Amino acid sequence: MNNLEKYNTVFINNFHITEQQLPKMAYQSVSAWDSIGHMGLITALEEAFDIMIDTDDIIDFSSYEKGKQILKKYNVAI
Amino acid sequence: MSQSDLLKDKIALITGCNRGIGRAILERFAEEKAVVYASARIEGSIDDIALELSEKYNTVVIPVYFDVTDIVSLKQVFTKINKEQKRLDCLVNNAGKMQDALIGMVTENLMQELFSVNVFAVINMIQYAAKFMIRQKSGSIINISSIIGTNGNPGQIVYSASKGAVVSLTKTAAKELAHNNIRVNAIAPGIIDTDLLVNVNSDIISNRISKIAMGRIGLPEDVANVAVFLASNLSNYVTGQTIGVDGSVLI
Numbered sequence: 482m483n484n485l486e487k488y489n490t491v492f493i494n495n496f497h498i499t500e501q502q503l504p505k506m507a508y509q510s511v512s513a514w515d516s517i518g519h520m521g522l523i524t525a526l527e528e529a530f531d532i533m534i535d536t537d538d539i540i541d542f543s544s545y546e547k548g549k550q551i552l553k554k555y556n557v558a559i
Numbered sequence: 560m561s562q563s564d565l566l567k568d569k570i571a572l573i574t575g576c577n578r579g580i581g582r583a584i585l586e587r588f589a590e591e592k593a594v595v596y597a598s599a600r601i602e603g604s605i606d607d608i609a610l611e612l613s614e615k616y617n618t619v620v621i622p623v624y625f626d627v628t629d630i631v632s633l634k635q636v637f638t639k640i641n642k643e644q645k646r647l648d649c650l651v652n653n654a655g656k657m658q659d660a661l662i663g664m665v666t667e668n669l670m671q672e673l674f675s676v677n678v679f680a681v682i683n684m685i686q687y688a689a690k691f692m693i694r695q696k697s698g699s700i701i702n703i704s705s706i707i708g709t710n711g712n713p714g715q716i717v718y719s720a721s722k723g724a725v726v727s728l729t730k731t732a733a734k735e736l737a738h739n740n741i742r743v744n745a746i747a748p749g750i751i752d753t754d755l756l757v758n759v760n761s762d763i764i765s766n767r768i769s770k771i772a773m774g775r776i777g778l779p780e781d782v783a784n785v786a787v788f789l790a791s792n793l794s795n796y797v798t799g800q801t802i803g804v805d806g807s808v809l810i
Contacts, residue, residue, distance in 0.1 A: 517735075517738070520689070520690075520693055521693060523690070524690050524691075524693045524694045525694070527690060527694075528694055531641075533634060533637060533638050533641065533687075533690070535634070536686065
């Protein structure tokens, strides 16, 4: 599984959505992505990529696309 | 108290292990067979005790050195635990700072210092520990407050505010993390026989003992035993509580 597939899988499993919904996913765009769901997403991404995301980046992680940019800081190219 | 392996296979991180209550919690956790990451600020200061406890109790005590107010070092420690263990079952936020000042003599500096160690660092530690615990859907966080935080005391307006904050943040964290099966509790020790009492006049100590219904000053082990309970599965349905360990003291 490449990084993009891993990234997508985390979103799909965490929020119970389809692959088609991914590009438009943003914080609070679906009921599952609330503040509690957000922490679940972060911990799942940390586990998937074996990283620890800084608090500032957790706050900035506002969408599916923004998340890709943030993960680059942790040497995870998507 | 004899060991009964209450914490066998649990991974714990305890801050402020170099003396007093933290040191006692470290020993009791090791006695109950937890794998303990024991923290202190001064490099090398708990190497010997870590080795001694590892051998004495046939477990693993790993010394880690960092200042709880240093977010970079703090993150490095959690990264280390993540790499080595992939999980964290228990966090004990014990490191704290006490300094007295009467109203009218409280400086901005004092407020910043006490709140940095006693409150802000505790919140940061909880944030990092919660990441492990959310992932594994279990965990116990234990915050060391103080009877001064629950009851107040003359000359300790800043300290009491900081330890009172520990009580309230414990309640909020417990509510926020409960659905992930993460428990958050606090311990509020009363007057405990630690290094802090060494230089206190014997008359003052006698006066303090007279206010304790159980007639004695508490031991660090009294606090450590409650920490073991809160870290263990015996307290699986206990969260958001502040447990006083004070022999029913009147202050």
